[in-house]
Amino acid sequence: MSKSNRLSSDDTYKSGYVAVVGAPNAGKSTLLNRLLGEKISITSKKPQTTRNRILGVMHRPGSQIIFIDTPGVHKANNPLNERIVGVALGALADVDVILAMVDVDHPDSEGEKVLLDALRKQTKPVVLALNKIDRIAKPEILRFIEHWSTAFPFKAVVPISALRDIQIDTLIVKMEEILAPGPPFFPPDTLTDITERFLAGEMIREKVFRLTGQEIPYACAVTVETFKEQKQGKLITIDATIHLERSSQKGIVIGKGGQKLKQIGEAARREIERMTGTQVFLKLFVRIEKNWRKDTKALRKFGY
Numbered sequence: 375m376s377k378s379n380r381l382s383s384d385d386t387y388k389s390g391y392v393a394v395v396g397a398p399n400a401g402k403s404t405l406l407n408r409l410l411g412e413k414i415s416i417t418s419k420k421p422q423t424t425r426n427r428i429l430g431v432m433h434r435p436g437s438q439i440i441f442i443d444t445p446g447v448h449k450a451n452n453p454l455n456e457r458i459v460g461v462a463l464g465a466l467a468d469v470d471v472i473l474a475m476v477d478v479d480h481p482d483s484e485g486e487k488v489l490l491d492a493l494r495k496q497t498k499p500v501v502l503a504l505n506k507i508d509r510i511a512k513p514e515i516l517r518f519i520e521h522w523s524t525a526f527p528f529k530a531v532v533p534i535s536a537l538r539d540i541q542i543d544t545l546i547v548k549m550e551e552i553l554a555p556g557p558p559f560f561p562p563d564t565l566t567d568i569t570e571r572f573l574a575g576e577m578i579r580e581k582v583f584r585l586t587g588q589e590i591p592y593a594c595a596v597t598v599e600t601f602k603e604q605k606q607g608k609l610i611t612i613d614a615t616i617h618l619e620r621s622s623q624k625g626i627v628i629g630k631g632g633q634k635l636k637q638i639g640e641a642a643r644r645e646i647e648r649m650t651g652t653q654v655f656l657k658l659f660v661r662i663e664k665n666w667r668k669d670t671k672a673l674r675k676f677g678y
């Protein structure tokens with residue numbers, strides 16, 4: 375009998391789905407990557423980086439926890455943002471446990487209100503992670519614990535730092551305690567259900583988020599037209615398009631003499647090479663899709 379079969383018939387083995395939800399920029403994607411020890415979800419200093427659900431499977435000796443990273447919840451002001459908040463709140467219905475997250479360094483009262491309203495409408499167990507405790511003093515942490523413990527009947531409130539790897543084990547053990555016994559959902563070598571092709575597009579979008587300012591990151595969507603393995607898997611050729619809303623934005627993304635686009639392309643290529651362990655040839659195009667954030671058809675085309 376294989377190890378996983380033995381484990382699956384063991385009535386102490388735990389498994390289940392956990393949604394990571396919170397205001398934009400709380401550090402949800404950083405936590406997902408930390409939990410998995412691999413980068414599968416893009417991160418940036420700017421809010422509203424994540425736009426889709428990102429599934430990651432954590433394998434432990436006595437448990438399998440499937441984490442769903444979600445977009446930040448906020449008061450949406452356009453159809454794209456309505457979609458992404460819908461994606462986040464929709465994830466609550468499909469999981470066993472909710473892992474709510476707030477940023478103690480920059481509390482976001484509006485996003486936290488949307489979060490609390492959603493939590494109050496459901497009955498699943500919720501654990502709260504107070505993230506970014508590396509940025510504040512200890513007495514302040516205690517004050518946050520007290521404040522949040524009275525705001526909602528959380529199963530636990532755990533101060534953590536996703537970036538600095540503080541108290542992540544404590545958080546995992548809390549999840550394991552709450553999850554019901556059950557067999558694993560995924561084979562032991564499964565990390566995620568997203569494809570390298572999708573992740574390549576996300577890496578490009580991350581570089582736009584990190585290397586451009588103002589409204590550009592929000593006006594940007596990325597599609598991958600070609601993702602082709604060549605030379606017996608030793609080279610991947612990628613053609614991708616950065617879509618923007620207005621022609622003035624195109625000039626900014628391309629930059630003087632094409633410098634900005636080159637910088638975005640090189641940073642993305644390096645990241646995709648790290649992810650695939652293969653040499654990558656990346657060609658980037660820039661297109662205008664007028665006001666796509668308000669256009670239902672374009673939203674669908676871009677996968678939102």
Ligand SMILES: Nc1nc2c(ncn2[C@@H]2O[C@H](COP(=O)(O)OP(=O)(O)OP(=O)(O)O)[C@@H](O)[C@H]2O)c(=O)[nH]1
Pocket residue numbers: 396397398399400401402403404405416417418419420421422423424425444445446447505506507508509534535536537538
């Ligand atoms: N100091 C500190 N910074 C952190 C911590 N966790 C995340 N960050 C930073 O916070 C910023 C936002 O992190 P993300 O993981 O992209 O946040 P998110 O919640 O996924 O954001 P959205 O996808 O926009 O909702 C990044 O610059 C991270 O490096 C932490 O524990 N401490």
Ligand SMILES: [Mg+2]
Pocket residue numbers: 402403404415416417423424444445446
């Ligand atoms: Mg995110």
